[in-house]
Amino acid sequence: MLLQRYAHNPVLTPADVPPSRDGYEVIGVFNAGAVRAGDEFILLLRVAERPVQDDPGRIRIPLWDTAAGPPVAGELVLSLDDPGLDASDPRGVRYKGRDYLTSVSHLRVARSRDGYRFTVDPEPALLPSAPYEAYGLEDPRITPLGGGEYGVTYVAVSSWGIVTALATTRNFVRFERKGVIFHPENKNCVLFPNPSENGWLALHRPDAGGLGDKTIWLSESPDGVHWGRHRPVMGLRPGMWDSVRIGAGAPPIRTDEGWLEIYHGVDDEGTYHLGAALLDLNDPGRVLARSAEPILSPAEPYETDGFFGNVVFTCGLAEAGDGRILVYYGCADERMAVAEGRIDDILARLR
C-alpha cells in the first residue's frame, strides 16, 4: 500500500469526544475534514451521537427541531415491536413511511501541533440549525479559499433529502452558512483550492435515483454559492476496486503533473478503499490516470470492525512538508486514523 499507517492508530475514538448534551452518547468520530493552518493541523470531525439507549425494548432516535427559532434537540422513542417500525439497518429506521437516522452528526474541531496527537474542542463547532440540517451534518471537507478564508463543504441531511451545503470560516470558531449548493441527492463534494477570477470548481457525487451510477461530477461556479455546467468526470470500473460507487475524498492537491485527487471506491464485496486519480491542470474534466490498485484498503481491526465495517474513507489530508502528506481517514464509520504517503510515490504509480 502506498499509504503507511501511523503506528498508534486510531488517533481518535468516541471515548475521546464528549457528547454535546446530557443524556447523549457519542457513537462515532470519523470522516473528518483536514487542513494545515499556520502551525496547526486542524480536523473538523464528524461526531455521531444519539440519546443513551437505556431500554432494550425501545429505540430512542435523536430529532432536532430546526423549523423556527433556535434549534431544539428532541427525540422520538419507538417500541421495537411497533409494526410500523423497520429497524433492520443500523444507520436508519423507517417509521410509518418516513425515514429517520439512528444518530445525528455534528461537526467538532480538533487541533494538533504534530498531526498525530489531537485535542478535541469541548463544544461542537456546527450543530444542526438550518432546516436542511435537521438530521445532521456529515463528512466535511476543508479547502483554502485564499486570503485566510476556508470553505467547508459538508453533507446536510433532513427528511427532505441528502444535500451538499457550504460554510466559510477564517478561524474555525465562527462559521458562515452559504446554503445548499447541490440539491438531493449529493455527497462527497470537494472544492478546488484558491478559486481565481476564473471561478470555482468542485467535484461531487450526485446520486442517480432512477438511472445511472454513483459517479464523480465536475461543476463550475462564479461565487461558490451558485453552481452549473455540471458534467460527469469519472465512472465506475467493473471488476476493479472502484466498481460499485465512487466519490471524491480529500480536496485536490495541485502538482506539476495535474490535480491529484484521493477518492474512495467501493468494490463488488462492499469494501471501501482509497485510491488516486490525476486530473488535467487546465481541464480538470479530463482524467489523466486512475490508480489500478487502491492506495489503502481496510486491513487492521480498527478498519474492518466497527459500526459499519470494512470502510476506509477520507475527507481530508494535510501537507506535512518535504512532499509528505498525512491522509486522515474514518475507519468503519466509528473512529479516526491517519496514514502517511509521499506525493511523488503516488504520482509515480499513476504514470
Place this chain on the structure above:
Amino acid sequence: MLLQRYAHNPVLTPADVPPSRDGYEVIGVFNAGAVRAGDEFILLLRVAERPVQDDPGRIRIPLWDTAAGPPVAGELVLSLDDPGLDASDPRGVRYKGRDYLTSVSHLRVARSRDGYRFTVDPEPALLPSAPYEAYGLEDPRITPLGGGEYGVTYVAVSSWGIVTALATTRNFVRFERKGVIFHPENKNCVLFPNPSENGWLALHRPDAGGLGDKTIWLSESPDGVHWGRHRPVMGLRPGMWDSVRIGAGAPPIRTDEGWLEIYHGVDDEGTYHLGAALLDLNDPGRVLARSAEPILSPAEPYETDGFFGNVVFTCGLAEAGDGRILVYYGCADERMAVAEGRIDDILARLR
C-alpha cells in the same frame, strides 16, 4: 374539474409526426412546452421514436453516439431470450448491468394560430447532440426571459443519469445550449418568467435516491446557468391526490394574488393528476395554497389508455386572453391534448 377539455382532443398523436429518419417510428408525442409568441401558439413537442420493431424475437433499442463530432443515430439489437436482458418495463431495459431506454425523444416545434389546430415542423428542433443527451431530450418547458428571448428547460437523459439542461432561443429555429443546470437526478424544472436584476428563480424536482421524497424545490441563479440556495418548497400530502410524488408543470403565472403554479401529483394508485398551487409573490418559497382536489384527472380513453396509462401531465400553457388559459398536456405518455380554464376560477378555488 376546473379545466374543460377541448371537444376534439387529442390535438396531436404519433400519426401526425414524421420520424426523424428512415427506419424509425414515432411512438409518442406528448409533454410539450407551450408559449404564446406574437400571434402564434407554439408547442415544443417531446417526440419519442425508436427503430421499427420488425422482428418479434428481438428488441431494437435506439442508441445515439454523442461522444465526439456530429451525433450519430445507432441502435442496439438484443434477442428477447438473452438471459442478460431485463425487458419487463416498457420504458426501459436493463442489459448486462446497464440501463437503456426503449425509445429516444427529441424536441419538435408545432405552430398554431388558434391554439387548437397545430402544424408540426417536418424536422426536429433539438436532437441528441451533447453527451448528457445521448438517451434523449424530454419534457421541455418554455419561459419568456424578456427582450424576445425564451428559456427552454428540458430533461436530458444519458447513461450518466437524468438531468435538467437549459437552452435559449429567440425564434424556435436556432437554440443555444447552456449546459446542465441541475445534476442527477432532476426533472420538472420551470423557470419563473422575466428574470430581473435580482436574479432567476426555478422550481424543480430533485430525486432523492436514499432518503426523502420526490418533492418540489426552489433555487436561485444570477445568470440562469449557475444555481444555488436550493430549498424545499412543497412536500407530499398523504391520502390526497399528490401523495406519492409531485413536480412543477407549467412555468408559473404572475397574478395579483401570487404565482399560480399548475403542477402534477401522483396518488397512491399511481394516477397522474394536475392541480394548482399559489406561491407568495415576494417569497415564492412560501406556499399560500394548494388545491384540495385536482383540476384535471385522467378520465377520457385517450388519457386512461396508452403507452403509460392514467397520466395527464403538463409542461406548458398559453394565456388566451380575457383571463383564459389553454393548458396543454400529455396523455398516457403518447399524445397531446388541451383543456381550457380561467385563472380567476382557479384562484377562487385556492382562496
